[in-house]
Amino acid sequence: xxxxxxxxxxxxxxxxxxxxxxxxxxxxxxxxxxxxxxxxxxxxxxxxxxxxxxxxxxxxxxxxxxxxxxxxxxxxxxxxxxxxxxxxxxxxxxxxxxxxxxxxxxxxxxxxxxxxxxxxxxxxxxxxxxxxxxxxxxxxxxxxxxxxxxxxxxxxxxxxxxxxxxxxxxxxxxxxxxxxxxxxxxxxxxxxxxxxxxxxxxxxxxxxxxxxxxxxxxxxxxxxxxxxxxxxxxxxxxxxxxxxxxxxxxxxxxxxxxxxxxxxxxxxxxxxxxxxxxxxxxxxxxxxxxxxxxxxxxxxxxxxxxxxxxxxxxxxxxxxxxxxxxxxxxxxxxxxxxxxxxxxxxxxxxxxxxxxxxxxxxxxxxxxxxxxxxxxxxxxxxxxxxxxxxxxxxxxxxxxxxxxxxxxxxxxxxxxxxxxxxxxxxxxxxxxxxxxxxxxxxxxxxxxxxxxxxxxxxxxxxxxxxxxxxxxxxxxxxxxxxxxxxxxxxxxxxxxxxxxxxxxxxxxxxxxxxxxxxxxxxxxxxxxxxxxxxxxxxxxxxxxxxxxxxxxxxxxxxxxxxxxxxxxxxxxxxxxxxxxxxxxxxxxxxxxxxxxxxxxxxxxxxxxxxxxxxxxxxxxxxxxxxxxxxxxxxxxxxxxxxxxxxxxxxxxxxxxxxxxxxxxxxxxxxxxxxxxxxxxxxxxxxxxxxxxxxxxxxxxxxxxxx
DNA sequence: GTCTCGACTTAGCACCTACAGT
DNA sequence: ACTGTAGGTGCTAAGTCGAGAC
Numbered sequence: 001x002x003x004x005x006x007x008x009x010x011x012x013x014x015x016x017x018x019x020x021x022x023x024x025x026x027x028x029x030x031x032x033x034x035x036x037x038x039x040x041x042x043x044x045x046x047x048x049x050x051x052x053x054x055x056x057x058x059x060x061x062x063x064x065x066x067x068x069x070x071x072x073x074x075x076x077x078x079x080x081x082x083x084x085x086x087x088x089x090x091x092x093x094x095x096x097x098x099x100x101x102x103x104x105x106x107x108x109x110x111x112x113x114x115x116x117x118x119x120x121x122x123x124x125x126x127x128x129x130x131x132x133x134x135x136x137x138x139x140x141x142x143x144x145x146x147x148x149x150x151x152x153x154x155x156x157x158x159x160x161x162x163x164x165x166x167x168x169x170x171x172x173x174x175x176x177x178x179x180x181x182x183x184x185x186x187x188x189x190x191x192x193x194x195x196x197x198x199x200x201x202x203x204x205x206x207x208x209x210x211x212x213x214x215x216x217x218x219x220x221x222x223x224x225x226x227x228x229x230x231x232x233x234x235x236x237x238x239x240x241x242x243x244x245x246x247x248x249x250x251x252x253x254x255x256x257x258x259x260x261x262x263x264x265x266x267x268x269x270x271x272x273x274x275x276x277x278x279x280x281x282x283x284x285x286x287x288x289x290x291x292x293x294x295x296x297x298x299x300x301x302x303x304x305x306x307x308x309x310x311x312x313x314x315x316x317x318x319x320x321x322x323x324x325x326x327x328x329x330x331x332x333x334x335x336x337x338x339x340x341x342x343x344x345x346x347x348x349x350x351x352x353x354x355x356x357x358x359x360x361x362x363x364x365x366x367x368x369x370x371x372x373x374x375x376x377x378x379x380x381x382x383x384x385x386x387x388x389x390x391x392x393x394x395x396x397x398x399x400x401x402x403x404x405x406x407x408x409x410x411x412x413x414x415x416x417x418x419x420x421x422x423x424x425x426x427x428x429x430x431x432x433x434x435x436x437x438x439x440x441x442x443x444x445x446x447x448x449x450x451x452x453x454x455x456x457x458x459x460x461x462x463x464x465x466x467x468x469x470x471x472x473x474x475x476x477x478x479x480x481x482x483x484x485x486x487x488x489x490x491x492x493x494x495x496x497x498x499x500x501x502x503x504x505x506x507x508x509x510x511x512x513x514x515x516x517x518x519x520x521x522x523x524x525x526x527x528x529x530x531x532x533x534x535x536x537x538x539x540x541x542x543x544x545x546x547x548x549x550x551x552x553x554x555x556x557x558x559x560x561x562x563x564x565x566x567x568x569x570x571x572x573x574x575x576x577x578x579x580x581x582x583x584x585x586x587x588x589x590x591x592x593x594x595x596x597x598x599x600x601x602x603x604x605x606x607x608x609x610x611x612x613x614x615x616x617x618x619x620x621x622x623x624x625x626x627x628x629x630x631x632x633x634x635x636x637x638x639x640x641x642x643x644x645x646x647x648x649x650x651x652x653x654x655x656x657x658x659x660x661x662x663x664x665x666x667x668x669x670x671x672x673x674x675x676x677x678x679x680x681x682x683x684x685x686x687x688x689x690x691x692x693x694x695x696x697x698x699x700x701x702x703x704x705x706x
Numbered sequence: 707g708t709c710t711c712g713a714c715t716t717a718g719c720a721c722c723t724a725c726a727g728t
Numbered sequence: 729a730c731t732g733t734a735g736g737t738g739c740t741a742a743g744t745c746g747a748g749a750c
Contacts, residue, residue, distance in 0.1 A: 708750085715743080718741090724733100
């Protein structure tokens with residue numbers, strides 16, 4: 001058990017120190033109280049009383065059985081479901097095609113008549129080509145979800161690819177660009193120069209002012225130097241990278257100012273690379289690779305107070321790379337004069353290439369894109385496990401409520417941890433090696449210093465205040481009223497401990513997950529996050545959707561539901577740098593439109609008056625009235641849309657919706673909702689999201705229940 | 707039982723680009 | 729036609745979790 005009570009004085013003070021540092025540097029908290037309130041509103045109640053549980057259980061069981069009958073989740077049963085759906089598929093396919101055709105015919109004439117110029121025609125042509133491509137893509141789509149799964153562990157039978165794409169070789173700086181040490185120009189060796197340039201390029205960034213970053217960089221830079229260079233260059237503060245920095249900036253500027261043609265040339269080159277390296281052949285289907293490029297060398301940029309920031313991330317050679325491909329496939333050819341570290345044929349894994357990175361010593365992989373079968377199937381499975389949790393979550397809650405009274409300390413700690421993971425959607429919190437990465441925690445690795453207990457706070461009893469840095473050093477700050485049993489336990493766990501001690505000293509994630517998997521196959525801590533996120537979305541959508549709303553209002557409702565989940569999962573973002581400005585701009589536009597509206601209204605009034613005076617029979621004045629009416633209507637619509645947009649944007653200031661949408665929300669909930677309320681799917685999912693969730697889009701009807 | 711490592715998902719940020727609005 | 733901006737995309741760090749070594 002990691003740190004525990006053995007924590008020595010030095011280490012403790014280190015914790016305090018880092019906390020202090022964080023307090024000054026890390027301003028990006030959740031809008032504390034607000035986030036708390038919001039997450040409270042949306043939470044279901046895991047603290048039902050035992051008796052309550054039993055009485056509710058009967059009804060739940062009935063419901064569960066019904067669900068089991070309608071949906072069969074995992075491997076073995078998938079096939080039957082697919083067959084049942086097949087007829088529906090065929091019908092759907094036919095329908096879809098005709099719909100698309102109609103749409104295309106509508107689009108064409110309108111756009112052509114709008115764009116009479118030649119160049120526009122070219123654009124038009126390109127657009128048509130795009131549409132055509134889209135249709136082709138749709139037809140070529142591999143409907144893997146209709147196929148049978150492979151036996152356990154096998155991920156593919158055939159895999160062929162071109163290997164990863166390597167970044168270009170280092171281009172030395174021209175002779176007129178100098179590096180100076182103590183005011184004297186020094187011609188650096190190639191290796192030292194490359195690393196110096198990494199630093200010079202980042203000079204505008206705050207990173208380069210941090211001591212840790214500078215120290216790490218300098219240490220690694222010296223390793224790349226020749227012995228002469230090393231004996232000369234002993235102090236980073238005496239280095240002048242000014243000219244190199246200027247050269248870099250000029251290059252960036254030049255790239256920005258490239259002519260259209262030059263930009264097109266560049267784009268074409270990139271396109272060729274993508275076509276050659278960006279795809280693979282997996283079981284007779286062309287699949288897109290997610291990251292086919294080897295990560296270029298540079299200075300390591302960790303998140304938060306990372307102890308290794310600034311270290312040199314080394315250039316990867318083919319000799320470092322392991323290739324994985326099918327036995328019968330042609331092996332990718334390494335770059336000229338090089339060979340691979342190894343070529344293997346392991347079809348129990350999904351990666352195409354891998355290498356070991358030098359900062360943490362971890363393995364990096366080349367893998368498929370999110371829209372691939374391999375990723376999609378896993379994703380589907382993930383949501384099925386979460387849905388399975390839905391059927392037994394009440395039992396599990398009942399049991400951890402019981403466990404809060406256990407005589408075994410470790411059981412109690414497990415129960416409290418589970419309570420947090422369930423109620424607050426905390427991450428599991430694996431132990432981390434100290435000094436290897438930023439000091440961040442999750443549930444099981446919480447320390448005493450991360451929580452404060454309040455017997456009473458702001459009108460609530462038994463409040464626990466969380467304040468810690470989670471994944472990516474994002475601050476989690478929340479004040480949550482909890483049940484008395486948990487509160488008392490926390491007090492007990494904190495007794496005789498120092499701030500830097502583990503809160504759950506008898507618990508770790510392995511123990512927790514082992515317990516969970518005994519309760520339900522496939523259950524781990526993170527399933528709770530998926531489950532609570534998805535169930536929250538479904539509930540929120542039910543609550544927030546108004547039948548008669550237009551599409552813009554519907555979208556706002558969806559975003560709000562999405563937002564509730566993002567707040568629950570603490571998905572934050574830095575407010576966009578231009579936020580205040582763009583908000584003000586939007587407000588100005590709204591004001592302008594308001595004026596326009598009142599003007600249009602008075603014009604309408606005037607027109608009506610005139611029409612009346614002419615006895616309501618004059619066709620000209622009647623027409624004018626109609627025209628003014630539509631003008632008013634249009635103004636009103638636009639105003640409403642802008643106001644909705646403003647609300648949405650304001651509420652979204654520090655919240656990132658993307659992460660939950662992409663990783664936690666069962667796409668079938670969204671698809672069903674769109675179908676039910678006639679909201680076009682592209683209002684919710686963009687192109688790549690629709691690709692990723694193709695399986696869900698295809699199989700979901702409007703009555704889907706998570 | 708504990709530790710380590712491999713494989714995979716989840717995460718936010720920095721660009722880039724397409725498009726709406728003037 | 730121009731420009732500001734939001735949204736999309738690429739990138740890669742940072743988690744989770746299971747399996748196998750010890």
